[in-house]
Every structure is written in C-alpha cells, then in structure tokens.
Amino acid sequence: MTPQPSAVPDHQSQHERDCVELALPARPDLLFLVRMTAAAVASRADFGYDQIEDLRLAIDELSLAVCGEDPDEGRLQLLFKWTEDAIEVVGTYEPEETGRRPDISAVAQPASELSARILDALVDEHGTDVVGGCPRAWLRMRRRRPGQ
C-alpha cells in the first residue's frame, strides 16, 4: 500500500510525500527512538516482520557509524524515504555550534568489523562520507519478496 500522508500538499511528488525526517540529540540512550522510527517506516512501507527487524538493526549501526559510540553534544538527523520497492535512509551527525569540528574518524576509517558485517548482510547498499565537515552514512534496503 502506498502511504498518503494527508498533511502533505498535493503538489508534492510521490517521492517527496513518502519521506520522514527525524532529528534528535545524538545521545546513546535515545537510539531506541531511531529504531522505533525505522520500524514504523518499514511497517508503513509494508515490509515484512523479518525486514523490519533487519532495518531496526541496520539503522542502529548506521547511527553508530555517524555518531560514534560516545558522541559529543550534537544532533543526529535522519531522512527516511521509501518507494514500493525500497527504503533509503541518510543519517548525518551535526555538532553543536561550538566552532569545533566533529570527529570524522568514524567515517574516515572503515566501520568496526562487526558493524560492517551486519550492514553487508542486512542491506543492499550502504556507505559513509563527509559532507560540510559532518559525518554522513546512508543505506538502501530493497523489499524482499516471499521466498527471497
């Protein structure tokens, strides 16, 4: 089923309608909110139970990739987009306005081995980069058909 959020103006494209943005303090104890949002989006996009669980874990790993395990004060921004066939998520860590540059070591180096194995296994594509000095990570998960 294609979601039709009623609050979105009609002139927006289907692609623009089917997206959710989440911004929150980059605190470890709030990661559960990221996972809850991922599960809600995947459910809304009509993904099955197994893929919802997969996306919850993948989003957690994506968030760790951009924020690190012990982030300084800052905000994590996530953009979820979905179509009939796939969900895409882009996560960006934005530091506080302290003038200090964020630690980009998490994306400048390969992700932890376990995290990389998890993402490799669960999503179809994923990657990291740095935009405007802010660590960014993204993933794409295609809908699996029954039997896949």
Add this chain to the structure above:
Amino acid sequence: MTTDVNFDVAQSEVGGVPVLAVRGEVDVSTAPELRERLLALAEQGTTIAVVDLSQVSFVDSTALGVLVSGVKRLRTTGGDLRLVVTQPHIAKVFEITGLTEVFKIFASADEAVAG
C-alpha cells in the same frame, strides 16, 4: 549503571556456574552495564559463565563487542563464556557476523551449564 527501563541484568547460579540473565535491548546505551557485570565476574575468578539472552529483544555490534571481549577474557584463564539464544532474530545476528563460530550457543541455561 544504566536506568534504562527496557534493560536489566539479573545474576543467579545454576550448578555453581554464574548465569547473567539479560532482558531488553542491548545497545550502545546499555552494553556498558553488561560489560561491567562480565568484568566483575572475571575479577572474582570466574572461569565458566553463562549469558542468557533469551529475554533480549535487540542486540547491536556494541553488544556483540562486549560479549566477544568477555569470552576472550575468560578463555585466557582457561574458562569460557557460553550463551543462551532462543529467538531467531537474535540468533541471526550471531550468524551473519560469524560469531556462531566463536561462541558455544545453547537453548537453555541448564544446557549451557552442562556444556
């Protein structure tokens, strides 16, 4: 110590072997408490220990890292860290990371203690 209402660790003994029964979600926020509990067991001279994950609904790479550190620590003294995993989506995380080759995984604490 974490105050996460969705996480706790209860320690008991089965046949003289310490069993840490974990409940809830083990992530970057809650994994440090599990690490502390495992470290405490090692410092007490424990050789064989069991972590029961049957009531765990989520584990991520930080949780796995804590368990890997724990098993390495106990094996250096000739011991072992055994796991109880019953939920398929938790078992899947161990499978896709290759950690089923590292840990001895059992269906119950009794079986884990028996080895």
